[in-house]
Amino acid sequence: MTTPASNDPFASRRIPADVVLLSAGPGDLELLTLKAVRALGAAEVLLLDELVDPGIVELAPNARVVRVGKRGGCRSTPQAFICRLMRRYALQGLRVVRVKGGDALLFGRAGEEIAFLRAAGVPVTIVNGVSAAFAAAAALGVSLTHRDHCHGLTCVTAHTADHGEPDWAALCATGTTLAIYMGMQRVDRMARSLLRHLPAVTPAAVVLAASQPGEQRLLTTLQALSADAAGLAGGAPGVILVGPALGEARSATPPVHQSAAAARLA
Amino acid sequence: MTTPASNDPFASRRIPADVVLLSAGPGDLELLTLKAVRALGAAEVLLLDELVDPGIVELAPNARVVRVGKRGGCRSTPQAFICRLMRRYALQGLRVVRVKGGDALLFGRAGEEIAFLRAAGVPVTIVNGVSAAFAAAAALGVSLTHRDHCHGLTCVTAHTADHGEPDWAALCATGTTLAIYMGMQRVDRMARSLLRHLPAVTPAAVVLAASQPGEQRLLTTLQALSADAAGLAGGAPGVILVGPALGEARSATPPVHQSAAAARLA
Numbered sequence: 001m002t003t004p005a006s007n008d009p010f011a012s013r014r015i016p017a018d019v020v021l022l023s024a025g026p027g028d029l030e031l032l033t034l035k036a037v038r039a040l041g042a043a044e045v046l047l048l049d050e051l052v053d054p055g056i057v058e059l060a061p062n063a064r065v066v067r068v069g070k071r072g073g074c075r076s077t078p079q080a081f082i083c084r085l086m087r088r089y090a091l092q093g094l095r096v097v098r099v100k101g102g103d104a105l106l107f108g109r110a111g112e113e114i115a116f117l118r119a120a121g122v123p124v125t126i127v128n129g130v131s132a133a134f135a136a137a138a139a140l141g142v143s144l145t146h147r148d149h150c151h152g153l154t155c156v157t158a159h160t161a162d163h164g165e166p167d168w169a170a171l172c173a174t175g176t177t178l179a180i181y182m183g184m185q186r187v188d189r190m191a192r193s194l195l196r197h198l199p200a201v202t203p204a205a206v207v208l209a210a211s212q213p214g215e216q217r218l219l220t221t222l223q224a225l226s227a228d229a230a231g232l233a234g235g236a237p238g239v240i241l242v243g244p245a246l247g248e249a250r251s252a253t254p255p256v257h258q259s260a261a262a263a264r265l266a
Numbered sequence: 267m268t269t270p271a272s273n274d275p276f277a278s279r280r281i282p283a284d285v286v287l288l289s290a291g292p293g294d295l296e297l298l299t300l301k302a303v304r305a306l307g308a309a310e311v312l313l314l315d316e317l318v319d320p321g322i323v324e325l326a327p328n329a330r331v332v333r334v335g336k337r338g339g340c341r342s343t344p345q346a347f348i349c350r351l352m353r354r355y356a357l358q359g360l361r362v363v364r365v366k367g368g369d370a371l372l373f374g375r376a377g378e379e380i381a382f383l384r385a386a387g388v389p390v391t392i393v394n395g396v397s398a399a400f401a402a403a404a405a406l407g408v409s410l411t412h413r414d415h416c417h418g419l420t421c422v423t424a425h426t427a428d429h430g431e432p433d434w435a436a437l438c439a440t441g442t443t444l445a446i447y448m449g450m451q452r453v454d455r456m457a458r459s460l461l462r463h464l465p466a467v468t469p470a471a472v473v474l475a476a477s478q479p480g481e482q483r484l485l486t487t488l489q490a491l492s493a494d495a496a497g498l499a500g501g502a503p504g505v506i507l508v509g510p511a512l513g514e515a516r517s518a519t520p521p522v523h524q525s526a527a528a529a530r531l532a
Contacts, residue, residue, distance in 0.1 A: 110409040166441075
């Protein structure tokens with residue numbers, strides 16, 4: 001079989017084209033996977049989240065870039081519009097790469113996008129990445145699951161889809177390290193809830209902009225978490241880590257901020 | 267300042283050298299990060315887990331390779347010996363890269379290795395990767411946290427350090443998707459425990475060797491999990507996923523195995 005020598009690059013296009021849901025990781029572009037880099041190189045349309053390093057576009061030199069940022073409390077692109085955009089381009093046979101921060105399959109609304117695209121007959125490919133909790137632990141130089149201290153890792157958001165709160169009692173009873181995403185604006189209320197179920201001296205940490213040049217690390221206790229977190233520069237997305245496993249971080253590379261309470265523990 | 271033109275590559279070595287704890291991801295070498303590939307290229311000693319694709323050594327052409335596999339129930343290299351090896355090479359000024367499957371900071375004994383190396387004055391650098399639960403979800407084409415269905419993700423092992431079991435009641439009460447690592451040998455007992463706390467029709471899945479050529483996927487229910495899992499070829503490491511979010515996988519790329527119970531759900 002010979003490939004027709006055509007000047008029309010669309011001649012051999014599959015319609016609809018695949019949509020790639022691509023995990024961009026925590027921020028440092030070096031934490032992209034080789035698979036992600038390859039998908040970016042082949043991209044013709046790039047749908048870009050606000051939280052992703054804008055430098056990523058250099059890895060997609062052939063792509064038209066559409067910014068579809070969504071951030072809590074800010075002006076945002078409606079989810080339905082993003083879904084329709086992906087479908088439109090895929091039905092034109094264009095290779096769409098939808099870039100999401102962290103891993104696309106954790107708190108990334110990927111479920112809704114996958115369901116929408118499948119209903120439209122558009123194939124979806126998922127490229128994994130490094131989620132923020134892992135990058136935060138790396139920044140603190142600590143295992144998320146030191147087996148002397150805990151049984152696993154639980155990743156939750158500080159608020160649920162119905163604007164309620166997670167079941168903190170159940171979460172604390174699991175004996176897992178808690179990684180709380182999108183919690184910086186509710187840290188005071190969250191810490192008070194957690195203090196009902198965990199000792200005040202439970203180690204806690206915050207990492208903002210993990211893996212990025214503006215990374216900020218705070219190592220403290222649950223008791224002092226809210227007051228200490230207020231001293232961090234706002235704006236960057238952050239992960240809050242809570243649990244005895246974090247206690248191992250006290251001899252880590254010195255955090256930018258270390259509270260008096262945490263220093264007493266060390 | 268000029269760099270001395272020396273034929274002795276050790277002239278400018280820092281002693282002790284850094285040890286890099288490197289996350290190799292779920293298996294597919296394309297899921298290595300750019301940062302991991304760079305660290306491998308600079309490695310002089312590679313300590314390799316059994317679960318990592320042996321092809322990774324081609325990315326570390328200058329490294330002496332030491333295999334230090336550990337697998338549940340098999341002959342294994344004692345943890346203390348691995349720690350001493352890392353220290354010895356680092357104190358010789360050699361760039362040691364300790365390769366671990368998945369993300370090194372989740373169930374990888376990294377906590378013990380970090381503590382040992384710090385006590386010896388050896389600096390540790392951590393390079394994140396993709397943990398198996400994420401690769402399993404990608405294989406199933408499903409979000410781990412579809413917000414209509416759950417509040418987050420909990421990663422646990424089927425057995426704890428003291429040979430006990432996790433607190434399944436608490437884990438089930440969290441309303442998070444459960445990702446159970448190293449559970450294939452205990453799937454029957456585990457499923458019976460979970461059935462005390464979750465409905466029998468709760469969607470469940472198993473992915474063996476996620477992202478690798480021998481990948482096997484099973485989509486079923488909690489009720490049928492144990493019987494269906496018995497039909498999978500053994501030996502490969504696997505992740506068990508349990509929770510309503512997995513229900514979205516029923517319209518995914520067809521799993522290799524789909525039980526009658528799961529087909530009735532679809």
